[in-house]
Amino acid sequence: MKWLVFAFRNLFRNRRRTLVTLLITATGTAAILSSSGFALYTYHSLKELSANDTGHLILARPDYFQRDEDTPLALGLSDYTSIQQQLSQDPRVQVVLPRIALTGLISNGDKSVIFAGSGIDPQELRVKVGVVKLLEGQPLSEHPHNQTDAEVMLAKDLAKNLQAQVGTGLTLLATTSEGALNALDVQVQGIFSTGVPELDQRLILLHYPSAQTLLASQRVSTLAVYLHDINLTKAFAAQVHQTYPQLGVQTWLDQAALYLKVRGLYDRIFGTLGLILVIIVFLSVFNTLSMTVTERTREIGTLAALGTYHGEILRIFMLEALIIGLLSNLLGVIGAWLTSVAVQFIDLQMPAPPGRSEGYPFLIHFSPELSLYVVLVITLVCVIAAWLAARRGVNKTIVEALADV
Amino acid sequence: MSDLLELSHITKTYRVGEARVEALKGIDLDLNSGEFVAIGGPSGSGKSTLLNICGLLDQPDQGEYRFSGQNTKTLAPTQLTRLRRDYIGFIFQHFNLIPVMNALENVEYPLMLTQLVAKERRTRATMMLDKVGLSELYYQLPDQMSGGQRQRVAIARALVKHPQLVIADEPTANLDTITANQIIDLMHELSTEQNTTFLIATHDERMVRRCGRKLHLVDGVWQS
Numbered sequence A: 001m002k003w004l005v006f007a008f009r010n011l012f013r014n015r016r017r018t019l020v021t022l023l024i025t026a027t028g029t030a031a032i033l034s035s036s037g038f039a040l041y042t043y044h045s046l047k048e049l050s051a052n053d054t055g056h057l058i059l060a061r062p063d064y065f066q067r068d069e070d071t072p073l074a075l076g077l078s079d080y081t082s083i084q085q086q087l088s089q090d091p092r093v094q095v096v097l098p099r100i101a102l103t104g105l106i107s108n109g110d111k112s113v114i115f116a117g118s119g120i121d122p123q124e125l126r127v128k129v130g131v132v133k134l135l136e137g138q139p140l141s142e143h144p145h146n147q148t149d150a151e152v153m154l155a156k157d158l159a160k161n162l163q164a165q166v167g168t169g170l171t172l173l174a175t176t177s178e179g180a181l182n183a184l185d186v187q188v189q190g191i192f193s194t195g196v197p198e199l200d201q202r203l204i205l206l207h208y209p210s211a212q213t214l215l216a217s218q219r220v221s222t223l224a225v226y227l228h229d230i231n232l233t234k235a236f237a238a239q240v241h242q243t244y245p246q247l248g249v250q251t252w253l254d255q256a257a258l259y260l261k262v263r264g265l266y267d268r269i270f271g272t273l274g275l276i277l278v279i280i281v282f283l284s285v286f287n288t289l290s291m292t293v294t295e296r297t298r299e300i301g302t303l304a305a306l307g308t309y310h311g312e313i314l315r316i317f318m319l320e321a322l323i324i325g326l327l328s329n330l331l332g333v334i335g336a337w338l339t340s341v342a343v344q345f346i347d348l349q350m351p352a353p354p355g356r357s358e359g360y361p362f363l364i365h366f367s368p369e370l371s372l373y374v375v376l377v378i379t380l381v382c383v384i385a386a387w388l389a390a391r392r393g394v395n396k397t398i399v400e401a402l403a404d405v
Numbered sequence B: 001m002s003d004l005l006e007l008s009h010i011t012k013t014y015r016v017g018e019a020r021v022e023a024l025k026g027i028d029l030d031l032n033s034g035e036f037v038a039i040g041g042p043s044g045s046g047k048s049t050l051l052n053i054c055g056l057l058d059q060p061d062q063g064e065y066r067f068s069g070q071n072t073k074t075l076a077p078t079q080l081t082r083l084r085r086d087y088i089g090f091i092f093q094h095f096n097l098i099p100v101m102n103a104l105e106n107v108e109y110p111l112m113l114t115q116l117v118a119k120e121r122r123t124r125a126t127m128m129l130d131k132v133g134l135s136e137l138y139y140q141l142p143d144q145m146s147g148g149q150r151q152r153v154a155i156a157r158a159l160v161k162h163p164q165l166v167i168a169d170e171p172t173a174n175l176d177t178i179t180a181n182q183i184i185d186l187m188h189e190l191s192t193e194q195n196t197t198f199l200i201a202t203h204d205e206r207m208v209r210r211c212g213r214k215l216h217l218v219d220g221v222w223q224s
């Protein structure tokens, strides 16, 4: 208790210097937390986006993930309805959706272009938050009529290319599972954008039964499992793997190329930035403590003469650094939190990431857990800097230290 | 045989570049407990060097130094620190009070290094401050006190743990004559009262005369 009081008084001895050190360290903490908070927010959004796009789990025949199919749906699932029903019972599962990947030609009578299609359950459009943005028309009907033409949704650039509007009739051409050519008349139900230019030129969405008709098959490519909580993915995947050893299981992470790429990049950028900030904090505290130690050389000599052990003298300076560390971290954490709140109100946009056509909001995720780590690291850095600075003072001989003026 | 400290054939040589300064050239010294000893001598005669060795702040080059019968040569630095903490008090020319501590805390400091509980420390420190006549100034910080007051605090700090030996290197050099005499008288009084050995270095001959045992150092040797 006494030592703490003395430490505070010592910090007050040179108020301006203490304040500057405090502010530098606080700024360091706030900057580390804000920049990594931005990275966390980005990871979080991309994670959600990836998981919403693919589903948390993707189930298929094991070889489906390993090689290309010789003919459409050659490696498809035929017993998917029972698996779908069984998995849907699990309280952790939000929905299980069959999905068919297909390619072929889409024609307006005058012109045919290549498409990449996804045969889906219309519910998928509801869980695909942020992935498919409806621009015109309607999403695929939940209960399609059998009498009318099959519905299709076109990505915006493809629609433009085909001069198609909502209501336009088009024809899909594809190779069936048996290798024959088949056609299906479709009517444009809606036009959407994905934010990915390549997909916007090629992608169509249709009901998976329509896709089955076109491909003349009863199979689906994959089952997408959407969970209520992304954090359950790993455990649930393991369980599915046990229950259905005949199935191949991938998680959203296996298919999240963008997320992994951005994360790799940001980890490096913000890791380096953090390291630089830690070094700045270290140098600042080391410099301050070195000055303090030099000024107090005679005091150190006196304490040593009176029978204070080296360790006890070091402790005095480390305690002062500890106080600087804790106070500045407190300021820094508050600063980072305020920043994270403030950016919610000033609508800042980040430029589009590579391979995408749209930017995303600049937001900072405030993480208490990360704050704790940063506070621990920065405080430790302060104390180590003090220890290094004070060691020099303590290692002087007592006679030398006492002679200092 | 003396019961507190015995120095025999102590030498100490400083090297400054190529030059060698023989500060002590074979010093013998015996001190008994309760003695009040002054070491006089001109500037540069080796008084501080000798006191630093006696106070276990420095080691001699040659010779033997026994403190309370213990040969100090074989002791590790932490053991020397321990001896100073338990048995030796210091009074400095520049007072050397800790600036962030008030008078009471400065006097309490040596006790903070021991196992004493806070209340007991406080009681002893106030008693000691009363003895040196500073009952009014418990909570004064060093820079709010006069030189004489600061040296009184330093004396209280040196004596609060009842050491066997007090080392005082030029304790009055920064004080006016009247204050200096008061300080010497105070030290003498407390030495007698607590049976503490005082070893005082001074180049002020009038000061030497006020002490019980007088020694004179010139160029690193005793002069009778």
Ligand SMILES: Nc1ncnc2c1ncn2[C@@H]1O[C@H](COP(=O)(O)OP(=O)(O)OP(=O)(O)O)[C@@H](O)[C@H]1O
Pocket: B014, B015, B016, B021, B022, B023, B041, B042, B043, B044, B045, B046, B047, B048, B049, B050, B203
């Ligand atoms: N650290 C040192 N390095 C080199 N020479 C030193 C050192 N300390 C003392 N000396 C030299 O040793 C001799 C004795 O010095 P010391 O300080 O013991 O004398 P002193 O009697 O205390 O003098 P003063 O009355 O001025 O305090 C002097 O010549 C001095 O210059």
Ligand SMILES: [Mg+2]
Pocket: B047, B048, B049, B169
């Ligand atoms: Mg001297």
